Amino acid sequence: xxxxxxxxxxxxxxxxxxxxxxxxxxxxxxxxxxxxxxxxxxxxxxxxxxxxxxxxxxxxxxxxxxxxxxxxxxxxxxxxxxxxxxxxxxxxxxxxxxxxxxxxxxxxxxxxxxxxxxxxxxxxxxxxxxxxxxxxxxxxxxxxxxxxxxxxxxxxxxxxxxxxxxxxxxxxxxxxxxxxxxxxxxxxxxxxxxxxxxxxxxxxxxxxxxxxxxxxxxxxxxxxxxxxxxxxxxxxxxxxxxxxxxxxxxxxxxxxxxxxxxxxxxxxxxxxxxxxxxxxxxxxxxxxxxxxxxxxxxxxxxxxxxxxxxxxxxxxxxx
Amino acid sequence: xxxxxxxxxxxxxxxxxxxxxxxxxxxxxxxxxxxxxxxxxxxxxxxxxxxxxxxxxxxxxxxxxxxxxxxxxxxxxxxxxxxxxxxxxxxxxxxxxxxxxxxxxxxxxxxxxxxxxxxxxxxxxxxxxxxxxxxxxxxxxxxxxxxxxxxxxxxxxxxxxxxxxxxxxxxxxxxxxxxxxxxxxxxxxxxxxxxxxxxxxxxxxxxxxxxxxxxxxxxxx
Numbered sequence: 001x002x003x004x005x006x007x008x009x010x011x012x013x014x015x016x017x018x019x020x021x022x023x024x025x026x027x028x029x030x031x032x033x034x035x036x037x038x039x040x041x042x043x044x045x046x047x048x049x050x051x052x053x054x055x056x057x058x059x060x061x062x063x064x065x066x067x068x069x070x071x072x073x074x075x076x077x078x079x080x081x082x083x084x085x086x087x088x089x090x091x092x093x094x095x096x097x098x099x100x101x102x103x104x105x106x107x108x109x110x111x112x113x114x115x116x117x118x119x120x121x122x123x124x125x126x127x128x129x130x131x132x133x134x135x136x137x138x139x140x141x142x143x144x145x146x147x148x149x150x151x152x153x154x155x156x157x158x159x160x161x162x163x164x165x166x167x168x169x170x171x172x173x174x175x176x177x178x179x180x181x182x183x184x185x186x187x188x189x190x191x192x193x194x195x196x197x198x199x200x201x202x203x204x205x206x207x208x209x210x211x212x213x214x215x216x217x218x219x220x221x222x223x224x225x226x227x228x229x230x231x232x233x234x235x236x237x238x239x240x241x242x243x244x245x246x247x248x249x250x251x252x253x254x255x256x257x258x259x260x261x262x263x264x265x266x267x268x269x270x271x272x273x274x275x276x277x278x279x280x281x282x283x284x285x286x287x288x289x290x291x292x293x294x295x296x297x298x299x300x301x302x303x304x305x306x307x308x309x310x311x312x313x314x315x316x317x318x319x
Numbered sequence: 320x321x322x323x324x325x326x327x328x329x330x331x332x333x334x335x336x337x338x339x340x341x342x343x344x345x346x347x348x349x350x351x352x353x354x355x356x357x358x359x360x361x362x363x364x365x366x367x368x369x370x371x372x373x374x375x376x377x378x379x380x381x382x383x384x385x386x387x388x389x390x391x392x393x394x395x396x397x398x399x400x401x402x403x404x405x406x407x408x409x410x411x412x413x414x415x416x417x418x419x420x421x422x423x424x425x426x427x428x429x430x431x432x433x434x435x436x437x438x439x440x441x442x443x444x445x446x447x448x449x450x451x452x453x454x455x456x457x458x459x460x461x462x463x464x465x466x467x468x469x470x471x472x473x474x475x476x477x478x479x480x481x482x483x484x485x486x487x488x489x490x491x492x493x494x495x496x497x498x499x500x501x502x503x504x505x506x507x508x509x510x511x512x513x514x515x516x517x518x519x520x521x522x523x524x525x526x527x528x529x530x531x532x533x534x535x536x537x538x539x540x
Contacts (some may be wrong), residue, residue, distance in 0.1 A: 163360065169361075
């Protein structure tokens with residue numbers, strides 16, 4: 001039923017991969033990724049930031065760097081033969097970057113083979129923390145990058161549209177995850193249909209899908225529940241302004257746990273900060289203004305809560 | 320894993336079957352702020368149909384769990400259907416376990432039930448005064464720990480709510496008196512801890528402090 005050992009393959013490298021995602025653009029994913037990278041590096045960890053916002057990468061700007069000449073696409077197109085060849089310095093101690101800046105147009109449409117090559121090579125890198133800054137949306141490439149991580153961090157802002165996208169993203173992750181861990185053909189096609197027709201509400205909720213699966217494979221429901229409970233997904237609410245905003249994260253975590261059966265761990269709020277918006281506008285590097293902001297203090301606290309606990313660690317078999 | 324709308328009332332509200340009326344009330348308020356139609360935190364998560372169903376289940380849960388007679392019947396129903404073990408209901412609902420276990424121990428349980436009924440009636444106006452330390456059970460680190468674990472609370476949770484460090488909480492429970500802070504702080508900690516455990520504050524503070532002073536007299540002379 002489940003291909004044993006497929007999901008929990010021991011990793012050669014002793015790294016902890018954190019994916020930073022969420023459905024909506026403009027919620028501050030790159031800012032949080034860069035800031036967390038800075039905070040983790042500041043604590044003496046070797047950190048690698050990967051700009052996986054394919055096609056619209058701009059992590060280098062946050063670090064105050066000129067667009068690096070090499071990036072992910074150099075590796076994809078084999079201009080660089082090794083992944084270590086595309087790692088660049090950031091000018092910050094312990095912090096390295098794989099940029100996506102000079103990526104070719106169309107890199108967002110990585111082929112399956114290209115995606116696998118990138119994913120497998122990332123997993124082998126020897127850094128204490130590897131931070132993947134993902135782009136917006138719920139394409140398979142983005143979901144797969146999220147799922148190879150040990151821990152996925154969802155970033156939302158307190159706006160309804162962003163919350164809506166966060167739930168859509170979580171649903172996407174869930175369906176993609178089930179699709180990968182369950183090898184039974186009939187269940188797979190069920191999920192595929194569910195995904196394709198989700199806007200038509202074929203399965204109104206995740207439970208509708210689970211119910212249908214259970215009718216076909218009575219014992220699979222329990223297996224799925226236990227798999228879902230091991231997912232390590234965390235949530236940060238960014239750009240909060242009011243006390244009402246601050247209460248949203250915990251509630252989202254409770255609702256998502258009850259609804260999806262995934263334990264979502266609310267990491268904390270990051271305040272909206274004029275210093276940051278101003279700094280961004282002036283194209284100053286994050287380090288110039290971040291340490292003086294309220295957000296920095298909150299991010300430092302969040303950093304302390306990120307510890308390797310569970311592993312998502314999906315490794316993909318050939319389809 | 321059960322569908323949200325099919326979970327029993329305790330699970331739905333995320334409370335222990337032993338929860339007091341007060342706890343039911345605050346859990347209900349919390350749930351309403353999560354699931355109500357204008358709640359931003361669950362925006363688009365549910366279809367309107369699902370949301371209506373959840374809300375009507377919540378209203379039902381509140382109505383039944385805050386009425387002692389209805390709650391008793393509901394507990395009985397859960398036990399009958401195997402969803403709940405009589406032990407989980409604990410102290411305040413011994414009557415229910417009596418039903419399932421048949422007439423065994425009728426006499427002794429009867430007297431206990433009587434006593435419980437009294438306690439139950441008294442607790443309605445103010446739960447904070449509920450005495451969990453039976454007069455025969457003295458307040459010790461161990462008995463505090465037992466109460467905490469029976470409420471399925473981790474030290475982490477206590478820490479989050481009281482800001483008392485895990486180490487100190489552990490020192491209290493393990494009675495590592497030599498490591499405990501000065502009495503004035505200790506009293507404050509115990510008070511906050513008693514509050515979270517919803518046991519009688521004075522009883523817990525005085526009982527524990529008495530033990531602490533006994534130790535001090537024996538070992539620090």
